[in-house]
Amino acid sequence: MTRPYELIVRKRDGLALSPEEIREFMRAYTQDQIPDYQMSALLMAIFFRGMSPEELSAWADAMLRSGDVLDLSDLPGVKVDKHSTGGVGDKISLPLAPLAAALGVVVPMVSGRGLGHTGGTLDKLESIPGFRTDLSVARFREILRSHGACLIGQTAEIAPADKRLYALRDVTGTVESIPLIASSIMSKKLAEGIDALVLDVKVGKGAFMKEREQARVLASTMIEIGARMGRRVVALLTPMDQPLGRMVGNALEVAESIEVLQGKGPADLVALTVELTAEMVLLAGRASSMDDARQQCQNALRDGSALSRFRAIVEAHGGDPKAIDDISRLPQAPEVTALRAPRSGYVVGLDALTVGLAAVDMGAGRARKEDSIDPGVGIVFEKRCGDEVKAGDILAHLHHRGDVSRAAARILGAYEFGDAPIAAAPVVYERLG
Amino acid sequence: MTRPYELIVRKRDGLALSPEEIREFMRAYTQDQIPDYQMSALLMAIFFRGMSPEELSAWADAMLRSGDVLDLSDLPGVKVDKHSTGGVGDKISLPLAPLAAALGVVVPMVSGRGLGHTGGTLDKLESIPGFRTDLSVARFREILRSHGACLIGQTAEIAPADKRLYALRDVTGTVESIPLIASSIMSKKLAEGIDALVLDVKVGKGAFMKEREQARVLASTMIEIGARMGRRVVALLTPMDQPLGRMVGNALEVAESIEVLQGKGPADLVALTVELTAEMVLLAGRASSMDDARQQCQNALRDGSALSRFRAIVEAHGGDPKAIDDISRLPQAPEVTALRAPRSGYVVGLDALTVGLAAVDMGAGRARKEDSIDPGVGIVFEKRCGDEVKAGDILAHLHHRGDVSRAAARILGAYEFGDAPIAAAPVVYERLG
Numbered sequence: 001m002t003r004p005y006e007l008i009v010r011k012r013d014g015l016a017l018s019p020e021e022i023r024e025f026m027r028a029y030t031q032d033q034i035p036d037y038q039m040s041a042l043l044m045a046i047f048f049r050g051m052s053p054e055e056l057s058a059w060a061d062a063m064l065r066s067g068d069v070l071d072l073s074d075l076p077g078v079k080v081d082k083h084s085t086g087g088v089g090d091k092i093s094l095p096l097a098p099l100a101a102a103l104g105v106v107v108p109m110v111s112g113r114g115l116g117h118t119g120g121t122l123d124k125l126e127s128i129p130g131f132r133t134d135l136s137v138a139r140f141r142e143i144l145r146s147h148g149a150c151l152i153g154q155t156a157e158i159a160p161a162d163k164r165l166y167a168l169r170d171v172t173g174t175v176e177s178i179p180l181i182a183s184s185i186m187s188k189k190l191a192e193g194i195d196a197l198v199l200d201v202k203v204g205k206g207a208f209m210k211e212r213e214q215a216r217v218l219a220s221t222m223i224e225i226g227a228r229m230g231r232r233v234v235a236l237l238t239p240m241d242q243p244l245g246r247m248v249g250n251a252l253e254v255a256e257s258i259e260v261l262q263g264k265g266p267a268d269l270v271a272l273t274v275e276l277t278a279e280m281v282l283l284a285g286r287a288s289s290m291d292d293a294r295q296q297c298q299n300a301l302r303d304g305s306a307l308s309r310f311r312a313i314v315e316a317h318g319g320d321p322k323a324i325d326d327i328s329r330l331p332q333a334p335e336v337t338a339l340r341a342p343r344s345g346y347v348v349g350l351d352a353l354t355v356g357l358a359a360v361d362m363g364a365g366r367a368r369k370e371d372s373i374d375p376g377v378g379i380v381f382e383k384r385c386g387d388e389v390k391a392g393d394i395l396a397h398l399h400h401r402g403d404v405s406r407a408a409a410r411i412l413g414a415y416e417f418g419d420a421p422i423a424a425a426p427v428v429y430e431r432l433g
Numbered sequence: 434m435t436r437p438y439e440l441i442v443r444k445r446d447g448l449a450l451s452p453e454e455i456r457e458f459m460r461a462y463t464q465d466q467i468p469d470y471q472m473s474a475l476l477m478a479i480f481f482r483g484m485s486p487e488e489l490s491a492w493a494d495a496m497l498r499s500g501d502v503l504d505l506s507d508l509p510g511v512k513v514d515k516h517s518t519g520g521v522g523d524k525i526s527l528p529l530a531p532l533a534a535a536l537g538v539v540v541p542m543v544s545g546r547g548l549g550h551t552g553g554t555l556d557k558l559e560s561i562p563g564f565r566t567d568l569s570v571a572r573f574r575e576i577l578r579s580h581g582a583c584l585i586g587q588t589a590e591i592a593p594a595d596k597r598l599y600a601l602r603d604v605t606g607t608v609e610s611i612p613l614i615a616s617s618i619m620s621k622k623l624a625e626g627i628d629a630l631v632l633d634v635k636v637g638k639g640a641f642m643k644e645r646e647q648a649r650v651l652a653s654t655m656i657e658i659g660a661r662m663g664r665r666v667v668a669l670l671t672p673m674d675q676p677l678g679r680m681v682g683n684a685l686e687v688a689e690s691i692e693v694l695q696g697k698g699p700a701d702l703v704a705l706t707v708e709l710t711a712e713m714v715l716l717a718g719r720a721s722s723m724d725d726a727r728q729q730c731q732n733a734l735r736d737g738s739a740l741s742r743f744r745a746i747v748e749a750h751g752g753d754p755k756a757i758d759d760i761s762r763l764p765q766a767p768e769v770t771a772l773r774a775p776r777s778g779y780v781v782g783l784d785a786l787t788v789g790l791a792a793v794d795m796g797a798g799r800a801r802k803e804d805s806i807d808p809g810v811g812i813v814f815e816k817r818c819g820d821e822v823k824a825g826d827i828l829a830h831l832h833h834r835g836d837v838s839r840a841a842a843r844i845l846g847a848y849e850f851g852d853a854p855i856a857a858a859p860v861v862y863e864r865l866g
Contacts, residue, residue, distance in 0.1 A: 004604075005603075005604050005605065005606055008605060008606035009606040009609075011606075012477070012480065012606050035469070035470075036468070036469070036470035037468075037469035037470045037472070037473040037601060037604075037605055038473070038604060038605055039470070040470040040471070040473050040474040040477075041473040041474065041476070041477045041605035041606055041607060043474070044445070044473075044474045044477035044478055044481075045477055045606070047445065048477075048481045168470060170438075171437075171438050171470075171471060172438065172441060172470055172471055172474035173438055173441035173442040173445050173474055173478070174474065
């Protein structure tokens with residue numbers, strides 16, 4: 001084996017590592033034969049030097065192979081997942097998974113928890129009474145086979161090298177590296193045994209990628225890794241300046257997802273749910289064109305088939321299916337306080353990052369991994385970008401427990417008012433792949 | 434305290450750290466409050482981003498203050514040391530220390546051991562029977578007071594942070610960083626309690642700095658650190674393409690040093706010894722000009738005063754003073770093999786790096802820190818750059834123990850022959866400071 005320090009020096013000096021060297025380095029790291037201090041030096045060198053496409057796919061493949069790789073080839077149907085790089089109010093996985101499943105796509109979804117200003121799919125689902133995300137692989141297969149979609153948490157067996165690397169990156173200033181982000185995401189997603197993947201790469205104030213160009217590079221990098229590993233990957237670059245939909249908070253986002261599945265819900269959330277699901281339907285060969293796929297999505301939302309699929313999935317996960325039809329069965333915050341407009345005019349900005357941080361402050365998210373969350377709390381926005389307001393109008397309802405003054409001030413500060421209306425943001429900036 | 438990871442991110446993004454932040458980071462690292470994996474990430478970020486003069490002197494100062502700083506102000510005289518960045522055949526400290534002491538300079542010299550292709554002053558001195566370099570600080574002061582020069586090894590108390598950092602850099606690909614090299618050298622040297630310092634920055638095939646420009650940056654960086662810490666520093670950039678002098682190997686280099694102190698020795702070695710010592714004499718205020726200082730050096734070599742000072746210093750260190758006058762008392766290799774010229778012509782190259790590695794192979798140096806060395810083995814060159822040779826002439830005598838065929842082949846490969854003579858390299862390329 002080439003000495004670890006020689007590989008660090010090669011990368012530092014801008015030379016490429018061979019796939020064998022990357023595989024060996026990752027194997028030795030996972031088996032504690034390479035200490036964290038050598039890995040962190042390599043990660044920082046990668047931050048500065050990047051990785052070639054060959055290195056990238058070898059890196060993702062090595063992380064993928066550090067644990068179990070699900071083989072779902074015995075299940076009929078094309079397996080397609082969706083991954084979002086994270087935003088505020090982004091509950092799309094909840095309506096998307098049953099909608100895609102209702103249209104014949106098999107959706108094996110391994111999700112994460114909320115950290116920092118963004119929420120997590122697992123936390124949202126677990127606000128449904130009884131819903132369990134810590135299922136065995138056997139049960140995951142069963143639910144997939146009978147209902148077409150199953151949503152679980154990352155197990156210790158899925159890409160353990162990525163788990164360890166992520167913890168190390170978090171404390172060594174090496175999180176913000178596009179090749180490392182891309183390979184981390186792709187190693188976890190490809191371990192799910194999927195055939196194809198739709199990526200929702202968020203851009204804007206509330207996203208990790210603040211600039212369009214950066215997001216485009218991340219998207220292309222993930223598409224490239226997928227292609228080299230024989231998977232079709234499509235990426236949509238979508239706006240994340242204001243929160244997606246009207247609701248932020250775990251049970252509230254479940255409620256809003258149910259609205260979408262009932263054929264209602266806010267336009268921005270419905271439109272993006274349809275776009276992303278339609279991409280999955282097309283990738284699964286279940287539609288002849290994007291227009292056909294979009295039409296099928298709209299039908300399934302209208303005719304209740306997506307909603308009844310959601311009910312079945314919730315039940316399969318041990319959740320209370322009655323909560324789907326009676327959202328008063330979901331956890332609720334003890335108090336609701338209205339936030340009022342200090343002036344008349346138009347909402348021209350609603351900073352998603354500030355909203356996300358205020359939601360964490362209210363107990364809806366985690367500042368640190370070990371924090372617990374309060375599923376009932378959150379925010380329901382009555383006014384969003386483009387809306388006209390009069391001084392004293394209700395901007396939002398804060399669903400809270402205890403003192404909310406600090407969060408209220410922050411959310412008010414997230415609003416920007418102007419004298420003229422602004423145009424709505426597009427649903428999708430661009431499509432790659 | 435600012436969180437370590439924030440400082441890593443700031444340095445990574447090209448922003449400067451404050452002196453307080455650097456001091457605090459180093460303190461916490463030394464006290465095991467910051468793990469190696471965060472330090473190695475910071476070191477790699479420094480490799481890419483460099484350090485400002487303020488950061489540099491804070492970094493060197495923090496390492497210096499991590500341990501004991503000698504206070505020699507009670508000793509009369511100006512304390513001046515010399516440091517070489519390391520080369521092959523570089524035994525200059527041995528004749529220089531007694532020569533400078535004989536001319537009234539106080540020379541508190543803390544030296545290192547050989548590692549890789551370069552030898553170490555301590556290993557050379559310890560080839561003199563009985564010579565001890567592990568003296569207490571009290572004995573160090575005594576010898577300095579009575580003989581004007583003392584040569585010891587780095588103690589655990591001198592810049593312990595540098596010691597730990599060096600070990601970490603060695604395995605994380607962060608050795609070759611000019612600010613880190615410069616601050617490592619300066620922290621150790623300034624801990625000796627010196628007033629001024631002469632640096633011999635080697636440039637060429639057998640040096641760490643292969644290019645003149647690189648060496649110039651290193652020299653200026655060290656001069657800058659010295660200036661910010663109130664010390665006068667002069668640097669000479671000197672060639673290290675072929676070994677310095679005719680002999681390589683520990684006891685052999687002692688023998689060649691004695692030749693210099695006897696007013697003999699090869700021209701290149703004598704000339705550089707005189708230049709570096711003259712700089713020290715001038716810095717100590719013991720000469721009116723460089724010409725005066727050179728003249729004093731030449732006199733002290735001719736009249737035996739430098740040699741008798743060396744004898745006294747050796748005796749004070751517990752060494753056998755008779756070995757100075759009878760070098761057969763030094764360790765000797767059991768076998769001597771002649772290496773002969775394969776062709777006629779001129780020697781136009783003698784690669785110092787290859788020679789240094791061959792010497793390690795013969796047992797004269799260490800490939801790893803824990804290796805032991807064989808003091809008697811080494812090489813005596815009979816032909817060097819510029820010399821005319823006839824096929825079959827003796828190029829060098831290899832003093833060895835056991836099979837020498839591999840080292841002989843390497844040394845022969847270090848020679849380059851041509852059809853015309855080449856000009857001798859200058860003694861000094863340039864002087865800074």
